Amino acid sequence: MSNFEAPGATNSGATRVVACDMAFRVSEPTEVVVQVVASKSAGDIDDSRFEVLTDGGAPSSLVELSTSVGETMHIIRSDPGRLTVSYRARIRSGARGSQDRQPDESGVALDRQVYLRPSRYCPSDHLIGFAVAEFGAGPEVGPRIAAIDEWIQQRVGYVPGSSTVHDSAEDTLLTGMGTCRDFAHLGIALCRATGVPARFAAVYAPGLSPMDFHAVFEAFQDGRWCVYDPTGLAPRSSLVRIVTGRDAADSAFAAVISGIADLEHLEVTAIAEPVLPTDEPSQTVVLG
Amino acid sequence: MSNFEAPGATNSGATRVVACDMAFRVSEPTEVVVQVVASKSAGDIDDSRFEVLTDGGAPSSLVELSTSVGETMHIIRSDPGRLTVSYRARIRSGARGSQDRQPDESGVALDRQVYLRPSRYCPSDHLIGFAVAEFGAGPEVGPRIAAIDEWIQQRVGYVPGSSTVHDSAEDTLLTGMGTCRDFAHLGIALCRATGVPARFAAVYAPGLSPMDFHAVFEAFQDGRWCVYDPTGLAPRSSLVRIVTGRDAADSAFAAVISGIADLEHLEVTAIAEPVLPTDEPSQTVVLG
Amino acid sequence: MSNFEAPGATNSGATRVVACDMAFRVSEPTEVVVQVVASKSAGDIDDSRFEVLTDGGAPSSLVELSTSVGETMHIIRSDPGRLTVSYRARIRSGARGSQDRQPDESGVALDRQVYLRPSRYCPSDHLIGFAVAEFGAGPEVGPRIAAIDEWIQQRVGYVPGSSTVHDSAEDTLLTGMGTCRDFAHLGIALCRATGVPARFAAVYAPGLSPMDFHAVFEAFQDGRWCVYDPTGLAPRSSLVRIVTGRDAADSAFAAVISGIADLEHLEVTAIAEPVLPTDEPSQTVVLG
């Protein structure tokens, strides 16, 4: 097994243009949490623009929070009206700005523990029996993660509308159907159940069709978080991280915390320049 | 695949002696439903004795109900006191008394439909994706049932105390642990999910150790209900059917319907005479 | 509490005209089980017509099975083509033809036990704690069933599309949303958990809007099965029973057993003549 990336495989040289436009019909004063901004770990970000308007004016309040790993959350309070959120940015990967955002050794050790734990949609504690019987639990994790990725590709059908927001990795395993979120959840659950830390990443995905937000999973392997996408719907090396978490519960692009706001419009854009790379399945990819 | 039984493989010539003694501490007037009597389909029954006592006297009421296939249910009402239920019988298989109890063609057709449906502990509708991907769903069902039986033997550990009365076949599949009831539920769920009618049988099992009530499953194959026991804990040909149903919900040996009654003592006996047969795994066995 | 029906409340004098037209696109030889014919218990049935055609000709095979309580199942095998199923009937209630179809005393006793058991979508064993704390478990069951019916009306929203075919009564209780099937499942589960036998009835429902198949539940009370409809969408006294069972697993109007058949058209008709009655919520209604 020689699936290590060639030097620079981490999307060096690529530029991605990403954008998101959302509109909500707010009918009662509302608090909405939005996570759409590219992670600072994704590369050098140029020309970034994030704008929130209620009926064309400033919303009641807008708070921007940043996490220690460079991810951004916006907490918006809005009175009734048409609430629009508009974001776009250009990300250059070459400079490897991501290196500055890496957690230190202690942070990595804590992350390993956190991402071994079962979570809302990845109840890994409950399927250890199945996972270990199917994939083993030995110390060499690379082949195991690859086997899990392959199993999901072979066994789970990508069927839009086949799952609900309440479904867990167990539902996906049993029904054999789901969408990107479900594929990621199952990968995470099977990894954790066999002793491999794994986490969820919400991303912009150049090449995805139809274009939308996308979800993949990362497994801890040889000291790094390597990205896997069992849907195979977009090349991993041009993905742009938005937010990282235990599962989809941590990474909603928009969550209505209180009040009433209906999403009426969503448009996602993700373009790789100058050209969309191809994904070499046997290659390990690290996401910035 | 030539796994049909030799002529007379249906436990001809064997005699089984079965018994069950239960005692409840009734602290409030109670209704208890008991299913411990051997099915009339099991063979010619001699020396059968069934006795219920409350503090050594007659209980408030005792009703015996028989189903159209020769199974028996006792509905006992008892005032507070020590309620004892005692049953024993000798069953000779040779005479094939079971033949009289077979449902007619229409009954068989109805049974096939009923036992394809998902049930409380066998939610086969939810795991079709997994089951079909793992075992297929073609018209030749014999090899498929054998593969399911084998898979459960290989993948599920028999671990007393590892499951609860609320667990379903999905829990068993995912945790990889259970007891006889769970093994049967998983076999049933996987069969139904791949288009094979399957049902649950509560049985006396000569050779089981430690002795207790036992549970197996039957799958509809070549026009007959063939019995499978993925636990492999007792030879199939000397099993004595008590009650048949969709799953364990239909076949509790004792269920407290109202009031308060605590089971304080349970002793099960099951002996094959003159000798315990061996189980030939490749042989199809039909349970009387 | 005086919620017994007035003499003749059992839809005497009413006539119902019911019909169902279905069309499937069969792309591989298929077996479909259809349950759309009015139960013989529903009344005197005139002018009944049931027709199955594949591309206008006879299907490969058509088997009609009747249960001991007068319910009908059709097992259809069809080659590829357009498979149509057409049924219509006129049912007069006055003659109380239903009386002949009642099970005998022993059958009633068995039914009481069967319909106390947990089932696929009504896992009553698991929510006993909640049910007994909320509704009690004493011997007077009428007020308890009424309280359960009322609670569902108050607490569960009728939201088309809010549930899936895999959802159980527990999902309905927790999410507070569902459709007629879910309302019935929750009623059944709460009744059984508090010691009241309860069952599912698929029915034609004059007055339902938009017209479709409908589902209600029946609880065993004062020696009879009384019908409840927490959706309140159609008067109970003009419902026409199709099939009775433990839950929706027993009563699908069409189930594809093997092959591939896609339902392309479904039209349900149910009319009460001469006039749609009103439902008096406090009145107990017994369904024929």
Place this chain on the structure above:
Amino acid sequence: MSNFEAPGATNSGATRVVACDMAFRVSEPTEVVVQVVASKSAGDIDDSRFEVLTDGGAPSSLVELSTSVGETMHIIRSDPGRLTVSYRARIRSGARGSQDRQPDESGVALDRQVYLRPSRYCPSDHLIGFAVAEFGAGPEVGPRIAAIDEWIQQRVGYVPGSSTVHDSAEDTLLTGMGTCRDFAHLGIALCRATGVPARFAAVYAPGLSPMDFHAVFEAFQDGRWCVYDPTGLAPRSSLVRIVTGRDAADSAFAAVISGIADLEHLEVTAIAEPVLPTDEPSQTVVLG
């Protein structure tokens, strides 16, 4: 509603002595993660001692990790043998050492979002319907949290052995039984489902009988995290925080990450000096 604590209600002046002794039989080289050390937020800690030994000598490795809020995790690698972990400390609350450990405003805002999210054992997204119908979802959260706490006290029975490590808040709600962990999970799930951030705290609990580790929940109210214990088994003001998290998945006192280690001995000590306070249910308590 005037349930604010009197000045100094935060266990000022109290001293707690806590200890934990564990022994594992390690039969294969193992990695165990231990969380038993009192949080630095709990007060001024004197005489703290934490010792790990394998067969009386140093384990293969011992790493201590601290979180940004002053909580401690030990990652132990041990060869086969008897692995013992021994901890004891004396915590004085008076000095309010806890103040230094409070997250800043941005950290509080992030925490509020994190602890609104559904988690492994608190799937709050799935029971919003029930929770909002039962408890409301208005802006005044204090009375709502109190109502949730009271509801759990009234409706859930404390029954050791009634739940498993896989059970979630939904199981607890439905079965009406559980232990401290389940009570906390249900409180958290109901709070989050009605819009109140809530989190899990593993604690030492002076006064608990039989003595063991304990679990409570904290809800965000009036700008602070207030502690609730629907089990009522120990006075809140003398609890000593060990670790805070989304649910029990974050706070295991010992988790075997790899290898085989069986817990053979566990002894927990927690004493309040000079005297155990009484818990005033109507008083809001903030845990250091």
